Amino acid sequence: MSSPRSGNWQNLRVPVNRVPRRLRESSAHLRRLNLTAVQANARNELLEKIRSGKWVENQTACPVCGADGGRVIAEIDRYGIPVTTVICKVCSLIRTVNQLRESDYAEFYSSFYRSLYDGALHASPKFVDEQIVRGRRLVRIISRHIDLDGKLVVEVGCGAGGVLRAFQEVGSQVFGCDYGEEYLEAGRRLGLDLVRGGISEIPTGIADVIVYSHVLEHIQDLKGEFDEIRRVLKPAGKLVVEVPGVYKIHRQYAGDILEYLQNAHLYHFTRQTLTLICSKFGFSEVWSNQHVYGVFSPDNDVRPSIRARKDVRLRPYLFLCRLSRHFLRALTQLLIRNTYRGAQS
Numbered sequence: 001m002s003s004p005r006s007g008n009w010q011n012l013r014v015p016v017n018r019v020p021r022r023l024r025e026s027s028a029h030l031r032r033l034n035l036t037a038v039q040a041n042a043r044n045e046l047l048e049k050i051r052s053g054k055w056v057e058n059q060t061a062c063p064v065c066g067a068d069g070g071r072v073i074a075e076i077d078r079y080g081i082p083v084t085t086v087i088c089k090v091c092s093l094i095r096t097v098n099q100l101r102e103s104d105y106a107e108f109y110s111s112f113y114r115s116l117y118d119g120a121l122h123a124s125p126k127f128v129d130e131q132i133v134r135g136r137r138l139v140r141i142i143s144r145h146i147d148l149d150g151k152l153v154v155e156v157g158c159g160a161g162g163v164l165r166a167f168q169e170v171g172s173q174v175f176g177c178d179y180g181e182e183y184l185e186a187g188r189r190l191g192l193d194l195v196r197g198g199i200s201e202i203p204t205g206i207a208d209v210i211v212y213s214h215v216l217e218h219i220q221d222l223k224g225e226f227d228e229i230r231r232v233l234k235p236a237g238k239l240v241v242e243v244p245g246v247y248k249i250h251r252q253y254a255g256d257i258l259e260y261l262q263n264a265h266l267y268h269f270t271r272q273t274l275t276l277i278c279s280k281f282g283f284s285e286v287w288s289n290q291h292v293y294g295v296f297s298p299d300n301d302v303r304p305s306i307r308a309r310k311d312v313r314l315r316p317y318l319f320l321c322r323l324s325r326h327f328l329r330a331l332t333q334l335l336i337r338n339t340y341r342g343a344q345s
């Protein structure tokens, strides 16, 4: 469904100049970023890869409904990296429309991701502690919906394994995989069983629970990934997903869409669009919320119902977030909080 970008935007249904300038151009934003030397170097090298054509962008269709293009939200991310983010006019899924090749993303994650996002190539004690805190929160939320005692929990993209440590604390057996060897080493020092690689490294049919904590939004080949999840899960197993929620932009980023966007995130989810994606690839919702956490079961009969799940409140929400940056800030924030209170539960 994808075609080379080759500098044209005719597939996008909204003229580029309708996107506000600060979501298209990066100079003013960059002055406020305060990047460390490690981050600035990574950013400059990454931009060079894109500008020189060593990394190639392709336009992608919506993985849920197959529609091309969409309404453009922004053309840069928080680091001023050129990334075109659109909202699908058919199903409301927000995605990066100009995605790099798989081999380019592999190089990005091995050579740039940790340097740019964390400013460090090794997992600091603070990073591990934050993972454990995040894991305990996840365990607290999902243990109302899944029995974890004695179950084998597999985490894909586990980093240093802090999230798995939290599952271990409540009696689960744990196993994890990630591509970052330095981060895996930090986890092995905690006594965790971790392997290098993706879900293809995990044996078939072993997992009671598979966890994707802040990982699914990075995955380019969603169909391939869900096929692998199905292979690794036991028939009665559960998929647990935690992703950044779009409806938290006004709380976590004071309504600043640009702060929220990052080139590593290819998809941006609400409860509705996460459920749509899962149902598209054969998983039905057991439970989810708008923060966004979800528990899903393999289900051969589930079909995505775009009409029932389309989130018509999403575009007005993004508009209000944008407005709140410029116009009567406190009043607009109050309006968002009151209007979208129901969307938070």
Ligand SMILES: [Zn+2]
Binding pocket: 062, 063, 064, 065, 066, 067, 088, 089, 090, 091, 092, 093
């Ligand atoms: Zn769509």
